[in-house]
Amino acid sequence: xxxxxxxxxxHHTKTGTGGVTARGLGKRFxxxxxxxxxxxxxxxxxxxxxxxxxGAGKTTAIRILTTLSEPTEGSxxxxxxxxTADPTQVRRRIGVAxxxxxxxxxxxxxxxxxxxxxxxxxTKAEAQRRAHDLLERLDLADAAExxxxxxxxxxxxxxxxxxxLVAEPEVLFLDExxxxxDPRSRNDLWAMLRDLVRNGTTIILTxxxxxxxxxxxxxxxxxxxxxxxxHGTPEELKSQIGTERIDVTVGAVRELEGAVRATEAFASNxxxxxxxxxxxxxxxxxxxxxxxxxxxxxxxxxxxVDLNRRQATLDDVFLTLTGEKGSDSDAEADPDSDSRNAExxxxxxxx
Amino acid sequence: MTALADAASPDHLSFxxxxxxxxxxxxxxxxxxxxxHIRQIPEKLLDVTLQPLMxxxxxxxxxxxxxxxxxxxxxxxxxxxxLIQSLAFGMNGPAxxxxxxxxxxxxxxxxxxxxxxxxxxxxxxxxxLAGMAxxxxxxxxxGLIVGWRVQSDPLSFLGALAVLFLFCSAMIWLxxxxxxxxxxxxxxxxxxxxxxFPLTFLSNAFVPxxxxxxxxxYVAAWNPVSVVVAxxxxxxxxxxxxxxxxxxxxxxxxxxxxxYCLAILVVAVPLSLRAYKIRTAD
Numbered sequence: 001x002x003x004x005x006x007x008x009x010x011h012h013t014k015t016g017t018g019g020v021t022a023r024g025l026g027k028r029f030x031x032x033x034x035x036x037x038x039x040x041x042x043x044x045x046x047x048x049x050x051x052x053x054x055g056a057g058k059t060t061a062i063r064i065l066t067t068l069s070e071p072t073e074g075s076x077x078x079x080x081x082x083x084t085a086d087p088t089q090v091r092r093r094i095g096v097a098x099x100x101x102x103x104x105x106x107x108x109x110x111x112x113x114x115x116x117x118x119x120x121x122x123t124k125a126e127a128q129r130r131a132h133d134l135l136e137r138l139d140l141a142d143a144a145e146x147x148x149x150x151x152x153x154x155x156x157x158x159x160x161x162x163x164x165l166v167a168e169p170e171v172l173f174l175d176e177x178x179x180x181x182d183p184r185s186r187n188d189l190w191a192m193l194r195d196l197v198r199n200g201t202t203i204i205l206t207x208x209x210x211x212x213x214x215x216x217x218x219x220x221x222x223x224x225x226x227x228x229x230x231h232g233t234p235e236e237l238k239s240q241i242g243t244e245r246i247d248v249t250v251g252a253v254r255e256l257e258g259a260v261r262a263t264e265a266f267a268s269n270x271x272x273x274x275x276x277x278x279x280x281x282x283x284x285x286x287x288x289x290x291x292x293x294x295x296x297x298x299x300x301x302x303x304x305v306d307l308n309r310r311q312a313t314l315d316d317v318f319l320t321l322t323g324e325k326g327s328d329s330d331a332e333a334d335p336d337s338d339s340r341n342a343e344x345x346x347x348x349x350x351x
Numbered sequence: 352m353t354a355l356a357d358a359a360s361p362d363h364l365s366f367x368x369x370x371x372x373x374x375x376x377x378x379x380x381x382x383x384x385x386x387x388h389i390r391q392i393p394e395k396l397l398d399v400t401l402q403p404l405m406x407x408x409x410x411x412x413x414x415x416x417x418x419x420x421x422x423x424x425x426x427x428x429x430x431x432x433x434l435i436q437s438l439a440f441g442m443n444g445p446a447x448x449x450x451x452x453x454x455x456x457x458x459x460x461x462x463x464x465x466x467x468x469x470x471x472x473x474x475x476x477x478x479x480l481a482g483m484a485x486x487x488x489x490x491x492x493x494g495l496i497v498g499w500r501v502q503s504d505p506l507s508f509l510g511a512l513a514v515l516f517l518f519c520s521a522m523i524w525l526x527x528x529x530x531x532x533x534x535x536x537x538x539x540x541x542x543x544x545x546x547x548f549p550l551t552f553l554s555n556a557f558v559p560x561x562x563x564x565x566x567x568x569y570v571a572a573w574n575p576v577s578v579v580v581a582x583x584x585x586x587x588x589x590x591x592x593x594x595x596x597x598x599x600x601x602x603x604x605x606x607x608x609x610x611y612c613l614a615i616l617v618v619a620v621p622l623s624l625r626a627y628k629i630r631t632a633d
Contacts, residue, residue: 066463068463068633069632070632088465091464091465092465100459102456102457103456103457103460104384104457106387106391107387107388115383115384116460118377120464121376147391
């Protein structure tokens, strides 16, 4: 019996054609739509990044795709299987690492992974072998026998990721996998995800960081208040908002326009203005030097209080795409109320 | 080749064949998790071992001298009562464990795995039943030390064990339901206390019904706990103290005890499954 179950688990991982599709996916909690009209087409062996602030609907999308939550409308299939029609079959083919680490604090790391393997119907020996291997791979071998409740946040996340890999899933879901990780662990994780994709795993991850989506994702869907505000490749996204920015802080609102005009020669895309903080954020052509910008501002008689060169962030995406910073609140997720409904998509941008 | 691979693919073959055994193996994995928790925090076992032991000693030596039971010895009388009260408090175990799980992310992990849906609850049941078996052993062992004896035949003794295990099952599922509906683990103790304390003390568990005020005699005579206690005493061949108030369930204690426990199960199990589904939706 357990022998066949073991073969079953192996069988699925070897023949994977694990893409993900969604059509008009939506989820309503009470009166509020946490997610609306989500369409996805994730090619097997690729990474999709779901980009958005807290409360944008990222986690809701993940919970529906991983069968933890039922959609209010629309449909979705994971690894070719409908998530509402046959959740058990979906669960056999996926791995999930949630935002809140879902491991048992009162068991050792090793026992946690063995338990997950056993619940995937692996034989005891195979579950133990994989637990051992994964702990090695995720640099947790030294802590294998320690109680998980004594783990640091980063260790917990790695263990959670290990748990999601026990069944060698066709599709891996990661909800903000690098939030709270130090830069080194983050880079290790990125390398590992790239490895998995090379071996045919499909990955859907959520992130608040533009850089992460850029580094990892083949495709990006930008969510705001449950709505898709953009989708395309990271290159398309960057071509629309620019990667590098120079923020010019001025003394008065009336100087903002002047600052933008003075730096037009360096701009790769339209600038965005913050009238409260008195900042003109200019997406600059690669290789632009800070000194040149300073001179141009000086020549135009703009008294720049501060100049700051930085990477584009999610806020820039929203400012460019919707004219607003996007919202960080879970409280008011009413997508029908304002201009955020304008849905500029990358396809509209001539390339 | 493809056909061969498909034939070996267990979606069609071994899954149907093995649905029940997959459920059982999942159940054991979940039960093993609870036992692992006890291995890590052995104090968790105190409430099913030391606490019952204390009750036996307390009643046998502290109250034993003050309470007399006509037609028998109080120490023989008390074991049935202490057994049932201790096992009834056993509902705290599953209630606390489940309520705690629900506040943590680990339940999402379980739900994202292809394990049988109900195995999480049946796993708790199996582990708790094992804990209660330990309780019964401790209680009967303590009983033997203070002078309690089985005065009936082996078959009746087995009958008594059957009543006890059925009662435990009923309490575990009641506790499971409580654990699934309370909003915080801390609330469990209060709820269980409010249910168990009056039910066990307003019964024949610790004093003969005849010694109670008239109104309470009616309450105690109709109390299902009295029926289960009386059934256990009857099957162990222990004194049950004369009772002048005749109500049908108490006069047919063994039959009624089985009926009450089964009735609790018939209600508590489906309620728990439904509550689990509701609590883990979305």
